[in-house]
Amino acid sequence: MEGGEQPTILLFGDSHSHAVHLAVKNRLSNGRPVPLDVFRQLKKKNGRRVGNISFDAFLQRATQLGRRDIVLSAMGGGLHATFSTSQHPQPFDFFMPDHPAVPCDGIEIVPYQALRAYFSKRISKGVGRKLEALRRATDARLLHLIPPPPKRNRKHIAQYQKMLFTQQRIDALEVSEPELRLKSWLLHARVLRKFCRTRGIGVLMPPPETMRDGFLRREFYAGDTAHANWRYGEIVLRTVETQLLEDPAMSDVPAKPKSQAGIDLRNK
Numbered sequence: 001m002e003g004g005e006q007p008t009i010l011l012f013g014d015s016h017s018h019a020v021h022l023a024v025k026n027r028l029s030n031g032r033p034v035p036l037d038v039f040r041q042l043k044k045k046n047g048r049r050v051g052n053i054s055f056d057a058f059l060q061r062a063t064q065l066g067r068r069d070i071v072l073s074a075m076g077g078g079l080h081a082t083f084s085t086s087q088h089p090q091p092f093d094f095f096m097p098d099h100p101a102v103p104c105d106g107i108e109i110v111p112y113q114a115l116r117a118y119f120s121k122r123i124s125k126g127v128g129r130k131l132e133a134l135r136r137a138t139d140a141r142l143l144h145l146i147p148p149p150p151k152r153n154r155k156h157i158a159q160y161q162k163m164l165f166t167q168q169r170i171d172a173l174e175v176s177e178p179e180l181r182l183k184s185w186l187l188h189a190r191v192l193r194k195f196c197r198t199r200g201i202g203v204l205m206p207p208p209e210t211m212r213d214g215f216l217r218r219e220f221y222a223g224d225t226a227h228a229n230w231r232y233g234e235i236v237l238r239t240v241e242t243q244l245l246e247d248p249a250m251s252d253v254p255a256k257p258k259s260q261a262g263i264d265l266r267n268k
Contacts, residue, residue, distance in 0.1 A: 006245060008065060008140075009036035012058045013074025014043075015227060016147050020074070023233030035240050036072065045243045048082040055130060065140035070244060071136065072204070076127030077147030079119065083148075084184035085157065087174040096183050119191045128195055135199055143202035145236070148228040150181040152215040160224045182214050204243075207235045 011020055021038045028034060039058055042051035053061075062071055092108045094115055135142055154175045161175060188189055189205070196203050210220050210232050220232040 006035070007245070008064070008069040009072065009240060010039065010058075010062065010070070010140075011036050011072040011145075012039045012041065012053075012055075012062075013072075013145070014041050015078060016077040016145070017074040017224065019148075019228045019233035020236050021229060021233070022230035023237050026230055026234070027237070035237060035245060039127055041075065055124075055133075059133060059137050060104045062134060062138040062140060065138050067139045067141070068142040069094070069138075071134060071138055071140045072240070073131060073142065073144045073201075074147075075126075075130055076123075078226065079122055079126075080181070080184040080188035081150065083119075083188075084176055084181045085161070086226060087176045093180060094183065096166060096187060109123060114167075115187060116191060119187055120195070123191055123195055131196070131201060132199060135201060141202065142197050142200075143204050144192065145204050146192060146206060146233060147185075148226075149214060149216050150178070150185050150205050150226070151218075151221055152178045152182075152213075153218065153221075154178065157225045176204065182253075188216070204236075204239065207232075207239055210235055 011017060013020075017038055017040050020036075021040065024034050024036075024038055032263075039053045040051040041058075042054045044050075065071065077259050090108055091106060092110050092133070093104075093113050094110045096112055131142075131144060159177045195201075210217055210228070216228060216232075220228050222229040
């Protein structure tokens with residue numbers, strides 16, 4: 001970035017931040033520079049402690065940043081996967097612009113607007129509250145990373161889903177159709193982008209080179225149902241370096257607005 005020191009960049013998230021954390025570890029082990037610090041939200045998961053900082057502690061740290069600095073959020077991200085990965089006992093589909101449902105006997109069509117309202121409500125009451133708290137707390141530029149797209153390969157998902165369900169003593173369910181999972185992710189991303197746009201928060205979509213036909217490419221699969229691996233995290237790091245540090249205007253990263261009225265960002 002031109003004009004003096006590089007900004008401080010902090011990434012804070014849940015499980016989707018782990019891919020970036022692994023990429024950072026790989027760079028450090030090879031003596032390569034790292035453009036940001038990665039923090040994972042402290043919580044208990046499956047009876048064990050994960051993460052290294054609470055949200056409140058990170059919020060306090062973010063208050064110390066200036067307008068040239070950047071906060072990246074990788075919070076949440078699992079809504080679409082929770083909604084659509086396992087096949088519901090009553091198979092369903094929904095119409096979506098450019099991704100229509102395929103009428104089929106036994107498939108129930110759920111109204112798109114009802115699903116959109118459901119996703120909006122879940123986001124507003126969940127990750128949205130933390131994003132709003134960050135926006136109020138810091139003068140830094142704030143961006144939310146849209147979670148990686150779904151994996152097309154049903155065998156891969158079924159393998160790890162069965163392991164997870166066995167650990168939880170739950171009968172394994174079938175994996176839903178790829179097209180339903182992709183549309184659920186697209187809907188999730190659309191609602192997140194609108195939420196962020198109206199609050200002065202930028203958005204970073206998954207890097208195009210990590211996707212094929214809308215799905216996550218196989219070489220970026222992590223060994224589970226929904227997450228990406230360190231190679232994906234490395235491309236996120238490169239995106240930060242090329243889009244946020246080398247572009248002086250940083251036009252896709254809005255500064256904290258004096259008023260949120262009438263905000264219209266490029267990420268729609």
